[in-house]
Amino acid sequence: MALKITSKPKKQGSVVSPNAFAGKAEKPNERAVETVLGQSYVLWIQLIAELKRELRLDGEDWHSSGMKYGWALRLKKKDRNIVYLGPRGGSFMAAFVLGDKAVAVARESNLPSTVRTTIIEAKRYGEGTPVRIEVRKVADLKPVKILPRIKVEN
Numbered sequence: 001m002a003l004k005i006t007s008k009p010k011k012q013g014s015v016v017s018p019n020a021f022a023g024k025a026e027k028p029n030e031r032a033v034e035t036v037l038g039q040s041y042v043l044w045i046q047l048i049a050e051l052k053r054e055l056r057l058d059g060e061d062w063h064s065s066g067m068k069y070g071w072a073l074r075l076k077k078k079d080r081n082i083v084y085l086g087p088r089g090g091s092f093m094a095a096f097v098l099g100d101k102a103v104a105v106a107r108e109s110n111l112p113s114t115v116r117t118t119i120i121e122a123k124r125y126g127e128g129t130p131v132r133i134e135v136r137k138v139a140d141l142k143p144v145k146i147l148p149r150i151k152v153e154n
Contacts, residue, residue, distance in 0.1 A: 017088040017134075019070025027062035027071050028087070038090045043135055047094075047144060048085070051075055054145075055152050057082060075148075082148050091136040094144040097128040101154040106131075109150060115143045 020036040021028050034041045051057055052075070059076035063084070072086040072095070086093040098106060098119070106119050115133065122129045133144055 017091065019072070019093075020087040020089055021064075022070035023067055024071065025067060027064070033087055036087050036089060037092060040091050040136060043138065043141060044085065044087075044092055047135070047141060048073075048075065050145065051083070051148055055082070055148055057148075077152060082151055083144075088134070091134050094133045094135055094147075096131045096147050096151060097125075098131060098147070098151060099128050099154065100124075102151050103129050105150050105154050106147065109146060111143050111146055115147075 021032075028036075033044070037044055048060070052060075055077065057075050057077050059074075059078070061074055061076075062071050063074045064071045070086065072084040072093075074081050075083050075085070081097070084093075084095040086095065103119060103124075107116055109116070111119075115131070119129065119131055122131060131147065133140065133147075135141060135144060
């Protein structure tokens with residue numbers, strides 16, 4: 001009898017918590033998000049409010065690429081996706097897809113060096129360069145506030 005492996009092993013050092021709503025067919029409600037995020041819920045609410053106000057983001061919706069991947073809140077400006085916020089247990093992932101102009105500006109910006117290195121080393125796809133930042137504490141918000149501005153302006 002052969003052993004069946006159902007998932008790929010994770011790379012050493014790249015432990016990323018799964019989306020809290022993976023396997024759920026229906027989008028999460030606010031109470032479920034608050035419960036999953038715990039103490040980082042305050043950061044979630046603060047970030048959304050600041051980005052909407054400062055960048056005049058005018059749209060948001062829950063999006064899923066499939067049950068396997070879970071749900072993410074998309075913040076938009078007109079019809080342009082600016083940031084995806086994916087709830088994790090006790091934290092959330094902020095994900096961006098940057099175009100070439102935004103990547104060039106981000107590389108020269110005052111982003112933390114770890115974020116700039118991530119951008120420089122990221123593989124470029126047809127739709128752009130993906131950048132993901134996990135938010136657990138207030139200090140994690142700095143690049144997550146800078147990148148949307150760079151994206152909107154470029």
